[in-house]
Amino acid sequence: MDKQLKRMATMQRIQTTGLEIFYQKGYFNTSIDDILKELSLSKGAFYYHFQSKEEYFISIVQNLLFRKVYSSLIEPIEGQEDPLNKIVACFDDALETAEHNFLDYGFVLSNFITEFNGKNPDIMNYLQDILKVWEVNLVTALQKGKTDGYVDRHIDSEAVATYLISSYIGIRTLMVEGNSKMLRYKYIQQLRQYFKLIEYKEPA
Template structure:
């Protein structure tokens, strides 16, 4: 049992460092030597746990990356009553965190999707799976909002979910270069105005 716990702790440490470096420099600009140097780890120790750099990244996507997206963007909106307001609060909280983070390099999932798109179909499958989980959860909360009377019946939940994801990924990219509250403020205000057109209570 102790050996298993130690092994899992080692894997988590390697994955955490790998994710940090891949996020900062990109997958293709980060060498295995960069990771090993940061960890003071031998190649033998690395290959004991992972067969390749690609398999290493996939393991990160399945665990740490999925967990981060879930905790940041899915868990905060699950089971909440007013979906439109809840989604805005969730996005604003994440944008504020990024705004105050001087080591922010953009939306981590979006960065990897951009980097691997057209280059590695296998890795893209895992990244798209994470995106799909986020999208499905958005659609679910929006559909529930329609049933509960918060959102107008005519709203296309799938289209709205796609818009929310793409607009959020876009503003996160812009915020890497323009770290100012005005950009975040304008985005959230415009999103709020857009959501008002779908609020069933505002049309009564």
Template structure:
């Protein structure tokens, strides 16, 4: 189990840094100091290796950083703000940041590999469903304006997060994060429930 974990963690780091198609099995073996026989004992192919990484590591990574923090009965807008703030702050201090890992892989595999796209889209769907659910709960509990389209807000949040994480790979990631969070705060003010005036 420890070997499998190490292989998958190292594989994910390589695929994130170089891309799936620019990373060969030999690159993986060299980094892990493993023989081809040892690799193929555990995995049928490079694709099988990557699918297992998606299922075992990437799904958990997205869950722990973008889904779990927004679960609860508090104001979902505050939970989402804190969640995005924390996820982006980690990227600000990561010298090896190559953007949003999930977004990068979605872009790389789109139109190239249906099997892998299926697994990646499952993660996207889980994130989307959880965002919608948190927003709907917030609307029900009186935190969001009753006319808010929770599905549309979820899509907007996901796409803007993917976008800002890509932009943060360039210069001034901290400034980009700050500007994004400032605008997100303004947007959330526009959809939060207004106090009822008598």
């Protein structure tokens, strides 16, 4: 059992460090040697766990990246009442976390989607799967909001979900080089205004 726990701890360390390096430098600008140097790991030890750099990256996407996106952008609104307010709070919390990240290189999922687009269909599928889970979660929350009387029944939930994802990715990109605090504030204010337009209103 101790050996199994030790192996799990090693894998966690290797994957966590790998995600940090790939996030900062990009996948194609990162070599196996860069990873080994950062981890103080031998090639033999690395290839004991992974057959290739691609397999290593996929394991990071499946284990760490999915969990990261899920915990910050999906779980907080899953099954909740009053989805519009929950989405605002969720986005604001995630943006505040990014605002205080002094090594901010943008939204990690969209960075990788941009990097792999047209270059590696297999990895793109894994990344797109995370995006789809996020989209389905938003659509489900909005549909529930319609049923529960929080969201106008005439809105197109899929279109709103697409808008929310694309606007979130956009503001995260702008925050890298701009005044992140002000950008976050303006974005959240406008999001609240938009949600006022699509919330359910009692008939006059």
